[in-house]
């Protein structure tokens with residue numbers, strides 16, 4: 001047990017000593033700010049999109065505290081921005097150990113493969129939590145400014161802080177399958193480039209394309225999409241979004257087929273477990289070249 | 292006699308249809324330097340990969356200090372230090388940061404041990420504070436040796452350790468290895484520098500196409516021949532005429 005703790009701390013040090021983690025956190029924070037800025041600007045001056053006034057009002061409320069705080073969190077969603085950041089982080093953190101040949105540095109000292117992999121997975125958890133936290137903080141600043149600008153005060157009392165914590169947990173949950181599956185791909189391919197390519201390709205392209213195509217095929221096919229990680233993530237995060245926000249960007253047939261949050265959470269955990277199991281299965285059988 | 296530090300029994304490694312290591316058995320004793328020789332592709336690095344629990348042996352048994360070593364059983368490797376080829380590091384960490392990280396694996400080692408090994412391998416403190424990506428080949432090699440010695444292992448496994456060292460570094464390495472062996476450490480040294488091996492090692496084994504063709508104390512193998520180089524050429528020539536290349 002202490003050995004696993006020591007190793008986890010070593011892995012965390014390896015992760016925090018890298019620029020990549022901090023660059024990702026800064027980038028995510030800035031992106032969340034910028035996206036909110038763009039949204040606010042668009043809602044200020046909604047030319048082109050002829051939205052009914054009620055919808056516009058609802059969207060604006062969605063950018064203000066307290067609603068906006070929850071909405072901002074969804075940017076870190078595994079199926080969206082969060083997933084991209086996680087793919088890059090996990091790929092670099094895991095696959096690069098192969099390209100640098102540093103896996104053997106630990107294994108040849110009697111660190112067991114089981115502990116090595118477990119420590120890596122554990123060390124990633126705080127990093128994922130940091131991604132969520134930065135999104136929350138950055139979103140709080142952005143929506144806070146917007147609220148201040150439009151209402152002239154911040155409604156602190158209306159914010160359900162405990163609920164916000166639970167929401168953060170939900171978002172973290174949506175990141176887990178992406179992290180675990182990337183870990184598996186990294187171990188299987190032993191290449192940072194291939195892992196990033198496959199991971200981003202899937203997250204950016206394949207998953208969304210699958211949702212679109214299956215939704216067009218038939219109602220039965222559309223129902224299948226609810227088992228994709230991105231749709232499970234959407235289902236878990238449904239309570240975080242205002243009715244209007246939730247309608248943006250998803251084929252309606254697929255949206256109607258979303259699972260309830262509870263089963264969806266189990267689904268996300270199942271993907272995570274599958275990813276970890278696959279990584280472990282491959283890792284224990286691997287020959288690790290010495291140079 | 293005391294317990295062997297390293298024992299290989301009928302070890303085999305196949306890569307697909309290629310037999311890289313073919314029925315190798317050998318023993319290394321405490322305080323002994325064992326020279327592991329052989330032409331390119333003979334199977335030296337592959338054998339060392341199995342000794343370090345990185346490669347799965349196809350058959351046979353490996354023991355370190357009487358305990359089995361495989362990729363699934365690695366506890367005995369805590370007593371082993373290794374420097375294999377061009378040593379691997381995290382480019383963004385300093386040499387000292389590497390040693391500090393590795394030291395955490397051994398709770399009994401005091402922080403001062405890091406300075407001790409840095410001095411032992413001749414890596415100056417200012418250099419040790421720089422990121423490894425700024426190191427020369429020889430500096431990396433020295434850091435690799437420091438990492439291998441950090442936990443005072445009872446078996447030191449070296450695969451071409453003098454790669455990239457300057458003549459002074461090589462002489463220092465030679466002296467250090469002799470000193471470590473005299474202190475009771477067992478050394479398993481693979482190298483193409485036969486002259487070095489002859490000066491440092493007590494016994495040698497010569498591997499050819501995965502098979503151990505000759506093994507014994509250096510003076511016994513010499514048998515009137517000029518030097519280890521001659522032994523090497525004779526052994527390889529005899530083995531290749533007996534089993535011509537396919």
Ligand SMILES: Nc1ncnc2c1ncn2[C@@H]1O[C@H](COP(=O)(O)OP(=O)(O)OP(=O)(O)O)[C@@H](O)[C@H]1O
Nearest residue numbers: 289306309311329330331332333334335336337338
């Ligand atoms: N991952 C691998 N896949 C397939 N064959 C391999 C692999 N690694 C090594 N081999 C083969 O195994 C044989 C032994 O290689 P090894 O690296 O052990 O030789 P070596 O004695 O260390 O040679 P050198 O002196 O050049 O370092 C060679 O024929 C090599 O081509």
Ligand SMILES: [Mg+2]
Nearest residue numbers: 335336337450
């Ligand atoms: Mg080799």
